[in-house]
Amino acid sequence: MKKLLIIGAVLALLLSAQAADTKATSQHPLPHQRLMEMQYAINRGIRQADSLVRAGKPEEALSFYKKSLKSKDSLYNLVTTSQMKEILSLYNVDKLVLQKEQRRSLFHQISLLISIIIIIALLFFNIRIYRSRKRLQEDEKEMKRLTAIAEEANEIKSRFLTNMSYNIRIPLNNVVGFSQLMTEDTGLNEEEKREYSGIIQNNSTELIQLVNNVLDLSRLEANMMKFQLQNYNVQEWCNELPCLIQMQSEGRIFLELQADAGDAIIHTDVSRFTQMIFNMLLYPVECQETRKVRMQLNYQPENQEISCRIENSPLADPAFASQKTAIHQRIAELFFQHFGGSFRIEKESWEIPTIVFTLNSATL
Numbered sequence: 001m002k003k004l005l006i007i008g009a010v011l012a013l014l015l016s017a018q019a020a021d022t023k024a025t026s027q028h029p030l031p032h033q034r035l036m037e038m039q040y041a042i043n044r045g046i047r048q049a050d051s052l053v054r055a056g057k058p059e060e061a062l063s064f065y066k067k068s069l070k071s072k073d074s075l076y077n078l079v080t081t082s083q084m085k086e087i088l089s090l091y092n093v094d095k096l097v098l099q100k101e102q103r104r105s106l107f108h109q110i111s112l113l114i115s116i117i118i119i120i121a122l123l124f125f126n127i128r129i130y131r132s133r134k135r136l137q138e139d140e141k142e143m144k145r146l147t148a149i150a151e152e153a154n155e156i157k158s159r160f161l162t163n164m165s166y167n168i169r170i171p172l173n174n175v176v177g178f179s180q181l182m183t184e185d186t187g188l189n190e191e192e193k194r195e196y197s198g199i200i201q202n203n204s205t206e207l208i209q210l211v212n213n214v215l216d217l218s219r220l221e222a223n224m225m226k227f228q229l230q231n232y233n234v235q236e237w238c239n240e241l242p243c244l245i246q247m248q249s250e251g252r253i254f255l256e257l258q259a260d261a262g263d264a265i266i267h268t269d270v271s272r273f274t275q276m277i278f279n280m281l282l283y284p285v286e287c288q289e290t291r292k293v294r295m296q297l298n299y300q301p302e303n304q305e306i307s308c309r310i311e312n313s314p315l316a317d318p319a320f321a322s323q324k325t326a327i328h329q330r331i332a333e334l335f336f337q338h339f340g341g342s343f344r345i346e347k348e349s350w351e352i353p354t355i356v357f358t359l360n361s362a363t364l
Contacts, residue, residue: 042071167210167323171203178203213327220334227269234261234306237270238297244274245281245293253282253314256294264299264306266359268339276335279328280315280355287314306341306359316345316353332357 052060178196182188188196219225238259245255266273281293294311314320315328329345336343340360345353 168207171207171210174203175200175207210324210327213324213331217327217331217334220331220338223338225338227272229267229269231265231267232270234264234266234297234299235259237266237274241277241295245278248278249282252288252290254290254292255281256292257297258295259297261297261299261306262301266306268359272335276332279332280310280313283314284320284322284325284328287320304360308357310355311352313353313355316355318353 052058178200182193182196182200216225238257238261242255242257245253281295283291291312291314293313295308297306297308299306310316315325315332329343333343336357336359341358343355343357345355
């Protein structure tokens with residue numbers, strides 16, 4: 001009975017091993033000739049053992065079963081080794097495929113990065129070209145504007161020189177003509193000599209004044225004017241101004257002055273500043289008419305600015321428009337700009353010719 005149990009256990013073990021081997025063989029077929037021969041030998045040994053068991057010879061069958069089990073173990077080792085090699089080969093293949101995919105992915109990434117860099121470079125290049133083109137267009141517009149200004153300045157200069165030559169020629173011809181007349185005509189009486197001398201003197205004075213104005217204008221435009229700077233109280237200067245205008249105009253200009261200068265002090269060339277005001281208040285040419293001029297001067301301490309408004313100014317009156325008045329206006333404009341102020345003639349209405357100028361006492 002004991003022998004029969006041993007034989008049953010061995011048969012069950014062989015049958016389970018045979019089923020596992022069949023399953024392994026079905027999952028992992030091994031085409032190798034040696035494995036097939038070993039499988040065939042093992043099956044033949046098991047069949048012989050089964051025959052001995054049926055013939056009542058279990059002890060002899062046990063030796064066949066042990067031999068078959070040992071062959072089975074060898075077969076399993078070979079199958080396992082083969083499967084491990086196969087798995088390793090598949091792993092190496094997968095590894096190579098993965099490396100290939102990684103290289104391809106890296107190549108794609110590098111290509112994408114290079115494409116992005118090229119696109120960014122092209123974008124910056126296009127932006128630079130656009131900015132350069134825009135700058136060139138702006139420079140071209142500026143060149144056209146400057147060319148137009150230069151042409152206008154040349155035209156103005158040409159007109160100015162034409163008018164100046166005419167204005168200089170008249171008094172110069174008078175001086176030369178009457179001088180020749182006085183030296184060549186010996187039959188002149190004393191009254192005629194005094195009259196001619198007065199004409200020569202007046203024209204000489206006008207000529208000298210005109211030349212001096214042109215020189216001052218040239219120096220101011222070139223910023224080469226030399227000034228005698230000094231401090232002066234604005235309120236004291238305003239108190240003296242009406243009397244000076246009364247004397248200079250011989251009573252023909254009446255100045256109505258409203259000054260609120262406080263304790264403002266100007267640091268400027270007082271002589272030239274006073275001459276600028278005289279040019280605004282006095283007749284630019286000989287005139288016997290009486291004229292009332294209003295002048296309002298204020299000082300603003302918060303921004304340290306002196307503002308002045310002159311109404312009914314002869315310098316701004318179109319009736320006295322000439323090359324001489326244009327020079328005086330330009331000199332006044334450059335003078336006040338030099339000392340941090342402004343000068344303008346209000347042209348909205350010619351009924352009351354008005355001049356407005358400012359001075360910044362903080363920069364004076």
